[in-house]
Amino acid sequence: MFHAVRKLGHMPALPVEESEHRSGPLLDHLARRMRLRSESVLAPLGLRPRHLVALTVLRESGGISQQALAGTLQIDGTNVVGLLNDLEAESLVERRRSPEDRRRHVVSLTTAGAKRLREAECALAGVEDEVLGALEPAERDTLYELLRRATSGRQVICAEESGDEPDASC
Template sequence: MTSPPAVEQPVHRCGALLEYLARRLRLRSESVLAPLGLRPRHLVALTVLRARGGSTQQALASTLEMDGTNVVGLLNDLEAEKLIERRRSPEDRRRHIVELTEAGVERLASAECALAAVEDEVLGALGHDQRETLYGLLQQVATGGVEAACVEADTGGAGAAACDGVPLC
């Protein structure tokens, strides 16, 4: 019996390792968000609303790539916690404008602090420069190398990468 021909393979494969780290980040993130009454999808919506200074429900649905009905449910969750406010658009009474409340800004800041601690825990073996290198490499992969479409968004003094105004991290 002959063995199959050798194929040039990279020494290391990243997929399984990235999945493992993503899973650790996701599980720890969910556990620190839960006491704040948030789920990851809530956090993403709040972050988008902060970056944009508000949004129509339709634009938010498009950005989040969610069905309009699901966005209504998400916004109902956030509104029940008084983290967002929906109001009719003065230009078009059929549309609703969604904005963060002061409580939403504060809860988002608390969540981001908690998530920073999670990231420190999971990536603790890396120094500051190594984390910056990792971030740059991951951003390059996430954007497909097309950095022209991405801009720096100011998020309370700390620059965060964003595409079309939506933070990538």
């Protein structure tokens, strides 16, 4: 009879007790609700939710290469091309060759793009009121601020350098 050798080196490390609940699924859920309603509101402006994400990122980061944009958006480079084609076709975005490295395109918002983005944000006010109805104005501001900081943070190039496996924590 093998006494089950409970190899639980009972980590003394963990200082706080894990709240255990992850915001991932909630984020997913809320984003979906918002996105669905946004679509109809955005349609008259000729934009789709994904475009809005891209425009928002571009506003925040002045001018970046398409590669960097792909990294930030976490979508494949070839898809960035199509996305930017959409936006450039409406002059919301501009591709300039980088002077230092002329292979690169520096993508940036045009004034028309910034304007359209503001219009879209304005049009989304109602949607946000619906979806975030359970939160008070101050809380919505807090939420916005947290999201802004979370998204503008470094994008963790990927887990290449961290040789450690993240498992086994719980």
